[in-house]
Amino acid sequence: MNDERIKKAYQLAKDQYAELGIDTEHAMQQLIKIALSLHCWQGDDVGGFETSASELGGGLAVTGNYPGKARNADELRQDLDQVYRLIPGKHRLNLHAIYAETGGKRVERDQLLPEHFSAWLYWAKSNEHGLDFNPTCFSHPLAESGFTLASLDAGIRQFWVDHVIASRHIAATFGSHLNSPSVNNIWIPDGYKDTPADRKTHRLLLKESLDQVFAEALDPKRVLDSVESKLFGIGSESYVVGSHEFYLAYALQNDKLLCLDSGHFHPTESVADKLSAVLTFLPGILLHISRGVRWDSDHVVTLNDEVQAILTELARGDYLERVHIGLDYFDASINRIAAWTIGARNVLRGLLIALLEPTHHMQTLEQQGDFTARLILQEALKSMPFGAVWDQYCLINNVPSDRELIEPIRAYEKSVLSQRS
Numbered sequence: 446m447n448d449e450r451i452k453k454a455y456q457l458a459k460d461q462y463a464e465l466g467i468d469t470e471h472a473m474q475q476l477i478k479i480a481l482s483l484h485c486w487q488g489d490d491v492g493g494f495e496t497s498a499s500e501l502g503g504g505l506a507v508t509g510n511y512p513g514k515a516r517n518a519d520e521l522r523q524d525l526d527q528v529y530r531l532i533p534g535k536h537r538l539n540l541h542a543i544y545a546e547t548g549g550k551r552v553e554r555d556q557l558l559p560e561h562f563s564a565w566l567y568w569a570k571s572n573e574h575g576l577d578f579n580p581t582c583f584s585h586p587l588a589e590s591g592f593t594l595a596s597l598d599a600g601i602r603q604f605w606v607d608h609v610i611a612s613r614h615i616a617a618t619f620g621s622h623l624n625s626p627s628v629n630n631i632w633i634p635d636g637y638k639d640t641p642a643d644r645k646t647h648r649l650l651l652k653e654s655l656d657q658v659f660a661e662a663l664d665p666k667r668v669l670d671s672v673e674s675k676l677f678g679i680g681s682e683s684y685v686v687g688s689h690e691f692y693l694a695y696a697l698q699n700d701k702l703l704c705l706d707s708g709h710f711h712p713t714e715s716v717a718d719k720l721s722a723v724l725t726f727l728p729g730i731l732l733h734i735s736r737g738v739r740w741d742s743d744h745v746v747t748l749n750d751e752v753q754a755i756l757t758e759l760a761r762g763d764y765l766e767r768v769h770i771g772l773d774y775f776d777a778s779i780n781r782i783a784a785w786t787i788g789a790r791n792v793l794r795g796l797l798i799a800l801l802e803p804t805h806h807m808q809t810l811e812q813q814g815d816f817t818a819r820l821i822l823q824e825a826l827k828s829m830p831f832g833a834v835w836d837q838y839c840l841i842n843n844v845p846s847d848r849e850l851i852e853p854i855r856a857y858e859k860s861v862l863s864q865r866s
Contacts, residue, residue, distance in 0.1 A: 451836045451846070458833035465803050469834050472800040475765070476838065481792060482537040482577045482628070482771035485544055487785050488524050489515040490777045493543025493581070496551045503583025503634035504678030509778030513862025518546050520865070522568050527857050528785040529572070531850065533793065533842035537575035539628075539771050540565060542612055543584065554581065555607035559618035566622055576619040577628040577771065580605075580612035588634065594654040595635040595647040595686040602654055605633075609658045613668060620667035628731055628769050630704050631658075632673040636681025647686045652695065659699060669769075671731040672696055673704035676711060678741070696727060703730050706773060707755060708737035717754035721762050732759075733773040734792055743774040746788035753795050760799035761808075780862070783854050790847070797838060798831050 459469045486493075490507040494517065501507065515521035521544075529536060542554055545561040552561060559566075569576045582593040582605055590596065593605040609631060616629035635647065659670060674689040675681075689710070696703040703723055707716045723730060734752060736744040746752060759765055770792065776784045803822070810819040836846050845853060 448840060451833070451840050454830070454833040455837035458830035458837075461830060462801060462834070465829075466806060467801055467803055469801065469837075472797060472834070473838050473841070475800050476793065476797050477534050477842075479534065479765060479770065479793075479796060480536050480575060481532075481534075481789055482539040482575070482769065483525070483528065483785060483789060484539045484772050484774070485521060485525070486541055487772075487775050488521045488781050491541075491584075491775055493541065493584070494518055494546060495543050496547065496549060501584050502588060504680045505583060505634075506679065507775050507777050509776060511777055511779055511781065513858060513865050514777065514781060516865060518544065518564060522565075523861070524782060525785075526572070527782055527853075527861075528789070529574075531782075531786045531844055531853060532789045533839055533844045535573055536789070537577055537625075537771075538565075538569060539577040539579065539630075541579045542581040542608070542615075554585065555604050555611060557608070557611045557615065559615050562615055562619075566619060569619070570623060575623055575625040575627070576616075577630070577769075578612055578616040578619065579630050579632070580609045582608070582631075582633045591637070591680060592635045592647070592686075593633045594631075594658075595633070595651040597646070597650070602650065606654050606657045610661070613658070613661075613663060613670065617663050617668040620664075626666055626669045628669045628671055628702065628771075630671040630673055630702075630731055631655075632675070632704070633687055634678055634681060635687065636678065636685040637683055638680050640683045644684060648691055651686050651691070655695060655699075659701075669702055669729075671702035671704045671769075673706060673709070673731070673733070675706070675709045675741070693723065700728070702769070703727055704733060705730055706733035706735060706741075707751065708733075708735035708741040708743060708773070712737065712740060715754065716751070717758040720755070720758045720764060720768075724762065724764055724767060729767040729769070731769045731771065733771050734788075735772070735774045743776070745774055745776050745779070745784045746772065746791050748791045748795050752791065753798065756792065756795040757799040757802070760796070760802065761804050780854060780858055782857055782862070783850075786850065786854065790850075794831075794835050797835055801829065801831055801834060802826060 462469050515524050546564050547561050587601050596602045613629050616627035619627040672692040674692040675685050736746050738744050772788050839846050
């Protein structure tokens, strides 16, 4: 990294931003406080480590066969260590229940305990990572019907209720030991491929199941409960029980976090526009940032207009302390270390751009009715030298610049990933 070149470019950018009343140092100080929750399932293509794992189901699909995916938890943690070295700041990890380590013993999901994640907890504490969690309500024989918490079969419903309850206690253990609340997010694939004759019953059953799950009050300083909607999925194209409207109403009534996944809505819907709408009523939300090239296709996050709009809205609305930001995609067509790193850095870069806005000035112009000056300023910001500030942020956090990123990724692939069969 050419430190002197970066420092000189940054000083020029700092002065240019100062002319607009923007303190670049303050923006970087704000950014360093934001912890992204990286998704563990990018590293092994949503496989998990169950002793008798089912095929990936629930409408989920991973494409590609790039060599070097993690084959066990130790390799996955090793890969994550490398990713965190390439991302500025201190960040979290988002675990799914199928990543339990049971010592080779078969443990059903409704019987999972915190001890089955003790290695993850030790790793997180040693590296100062927070941990978030998810029950895994897919890729299981009792999910093959397409229904879990909303199943017509009482026995199947109870199995999944017990699994989600177990997940809440695992998350609470994480939060207690790490002194940081663990977000436990519930997503289920339940729905019909074709038009149902009865939409009502499954939603009543889902509410009943969720009420059982949340019957025990847990300390919000240890665990935060979240519910995640979806517009449609593979195999549930015509009806999804856990729709946006269902979970929005449930979250409002029961004081839960609402998860907004940027790939789970119609391509013409704006997730950025939803933020101020739901946060007017909800104390907080969970945000899953993905990139749906063709709806929920879970591509690596790029800094496109949709992503930037979401991140800008978080800054303009002063929502950063109320929103938990996570990543959710899986791409096996490229180096998985790169996929993780590129996506996370793009979210952080977009947040920095958002924090480098003269928000108060733009809002004042708007309130005064001076929409002409507002538009001119909004457009002028697009050519501001935010790249120089980003390079400085990477430099002071001792991570490679964007132009130098490929070198450590290739070196790790050569020394580690290529050795895996």
